[in-house]
Amino acid sequence: MNTPAIQPDFRSLYEISSNFSVTxxxxxxxxxxxxxxxxxxxxxxxxxxxxxxxxxxxxxxxxxxxxxxxxxxxxxxxxxxxxxxxxxxxxxxxxxxxxxxxxxxxxxxxxxxxxxxxxxxxxxxxxxxxxxxxxxxxxxxRQQAIASIVMEEAHQYGLTSREREVWVLHRNDLTYKQIAVELGITPHTVKKHMKNIHSKQKDYTVDISDFATSYPC
Structure with a gap:
């Protein structure tokens, strides 16, 4: 069996072929x-x-x-x-x-x-x-996927706009110093925001756990 030739198809990516239709x-x-x-x-x-x-x-x-x-x-x-x-x-x-x-x-x-x-x-x-x-x-x-996840987390945790900015950069693996430079704030302020974020994250996890306990499947 010969290897089928793969040729680039320069049609619009939205188009769906009718070659496989059945009656x-x-x-x-x-x-x-x-x-x-x-x-x-x-x-x-x-x-x-x-x-x-x-x-x-x-x-x-x-x-x-x-x-x-x-x-x-x-x-x-x-x-x-x-x-x-x-x-x-x-x-x-x-x-x-x-x-x-x-x-x-x-x-x-x-x-x-x-x-x-x-x-x-x-x-x-x-x-x-x-x-x-x-x-x-x-x-x-990958960046888009991470951004979508982070925005969902920010909504779940009830983060402020500044906390959301810090969280996005943190989830993209930036250090506290790099986040501080990116946002024009001090590393100490970044650390403070991260402490608040982790506190809200913990509260959210506890709430979910309590809900699951109260309404078992």
Whole structure:
């Protein structure tokens, strides 16, 4: 068996291929399921790309376009499939040919020109929604993911605007001195804010624990 050629597909990433459509009552059910999953995936923080065996892009969500725009600054809308993504697809296709009884999972980080870290997970996916196996790539903008988590934590803990700024930098692994320089305050003030944050974090954890005890499953 020859290795299928993976060619970059320069269509819009929003386009979903009709090559895998099916007919009849069962087909309508599968198409409905596919549309439901497509709508659901649009809400994911992670970017999602799905490629057919020979490299045709058959699905993506909006966040994939945004994340791929970070990878290539000259294509901010993420309208093109970057060569890096094509290379990952080629590698997985080759591994499937050489090791047909194994299912490989590839994980790697790409550091972009502006210092963003894009984490990519890729593997072969078998689903009853389409007839042939396909390649699933999950893209994560690490900074964006951390920012989303931190904003949720800030809301849960009830942090002030200044505490939120300190917490964001702390969660990005900055030292107290670096946070102080970034915000134009003293390290002592940073330490004071962190003490308040940890106190609110502890209170939130206690409240959650008390709630779970009061309302057991």
């Amino acid at each position: 009849g009552q069962e087909g309508s059910k599968k198409n409905l399921e596919a549309r439901f999953l497509a709508e659901l995936h649009q809400e994911f923080i992670d970017g999602i790309l799905v490629f057919a065996e020979r490299g045709e892009l058959i699905y993506s969500n909006k966040n994939a376009c945004t994340i791929l725009g970070r990878l290539h600054q000259d294509d901010p809308g993420g309208a093109l499939v970057p060569e890096e993504i094509v290379h990952i697809c080629q590698s997985l296709t080759q591994s499937r040919v050489q090791f047909p009884h194994q299912n490989w999972l590839v994980e790697l980080d790409i550091v972009t020109q502006d210092g963003a870290i894009l984490h990519i997970r890729a593997r072969w996916l078998n689903t009853n929604l389409i007839e042939r196996p396909c390649l699933l790539l999950v893209l994560e903008d």
